Amino acid sequence: MTEMPQELIFVGAVTGARGLKGEVRIKSFTADPKGISSYGDVFEENGEKSYTVRVNGQSKGQVFATLSGIDNRTAAEALKGTRLYVPKAALPEPDEDEFYFSDLVGLKADLVDGGTLGKIKEVHDFGAGSILEVVGGALGVVMVPFTRVAVPIVDMAAGRVVIDPPLGLLEPPPPEAKGEDGAEE
Numbered sequence: 243m244t245e246m247p248q249e250l251i252f253v254g255a256v257t258g259a260r261g262l263k264g265e266v267r268i269k270s271f272t273a274d275p276k277g278i279s280s281y282g283d284v285f286e287e288n289g290e291k292s293y294t295v296r297v298n299g300q301s302k303g304q305v306f307a308t309l310s311g312i313d314n315r316t317a318a319e320a321l322k323g324t325r326l327y328v329p330k331a332a333l334p335e336p337d338e339d340e341f342y343f344s345d346l347v348g349l350k351a352d353l354v355d356g357g358t359l360g361k362i363k364e365v366h367d368f369g370a371g372s373i374l375e376v377v378g379g380a381l382g383v384v385m386v387p388f389t390r391v392a393v394p395i396v397d398m399a400a401g402r403v404v405i406d407p408p409l410g411l412l413e414p415p416p417p418e419a420k421g422e423d424g425a426e427e
Contacts, residue, residue: 250285250327251344254278259318260306266318267304268295268326271367275305281332284309287325295326341398343372350402351376351386354394359384359405359412374403381412 254270270278278284279295286292293309300306312318336342343365351359351374360379365372365388372388386392386405395404 249330249344250287250289251330251333251342252325253281253284253328254305254326256318256321256324256326257304258322259315262315263308264312264314264318265298265306265308266312266321268307269303270305275300275303278305278326279307281328284326284328287327293326341396345398346374346396346403348401349398351379352402352404354404354406359386359407362403374405376405384411386411 253272254268257267257269259265260267268278270276272278272280276297279297283292283294293311296308298306298308309318309321312321330342330344333342336345346362346365349362351362353359358379359381360376362374363377363383364375366375366385367373374386374388374393376384376386386407392406392408392411393403394406395402397403
């Protein structure tokens with residue numbers, strides 16, 4: 243097993259097994275999906291296991307690959323849902339106006355009107371676009387779509403993002419409906 247590096251970046255997830263000899267399907271989040279094998283070993287989230295990836299093909303947004311130590315369908319199926327990470331140091335430095343999502347974690351989230359919303363706790367991608375999870379403000383947790391309209395400024399040097407919240411995003415939830423007996427419906 244390779245020693246786990248300090249900072250890991252999420253680059254893909256095993257979506258299932260393919261064939262009988264341990265090949266897996268991976269949803270890759272690298273610029274070139276086949277590039278998931280270009281950064282050295284990949285690590286599981288807990289850092290307890292690492293794998294050497296050999297990409298064998300690609301189809302419908304996924305790559306087919308073999309992972310070191312996985313040599314049968316049962317072992318491949320057991321990895322379904324496993325998130326794969328690489329050391330941040332193995333990735334190229336981003337251009338001046340680019341950044342890795344992990345670089346956003348901890349940045350201050352200011353509002354366009356000058357107020358503060360909180361700090362970025364995490365960046366999520368559930369498949370419909372990236373979302374910033376902002377915590378620590380008066381509203382508790384706020385999920386902000388990470389688009390140029392909703393987040394027009396990312397200022398890494400100043401350690402902040404500026405949020406122009408979509409209509410209704412910062413509105414408190416409506417009071418829960420109550421029935422005639424006063425109980426919640």
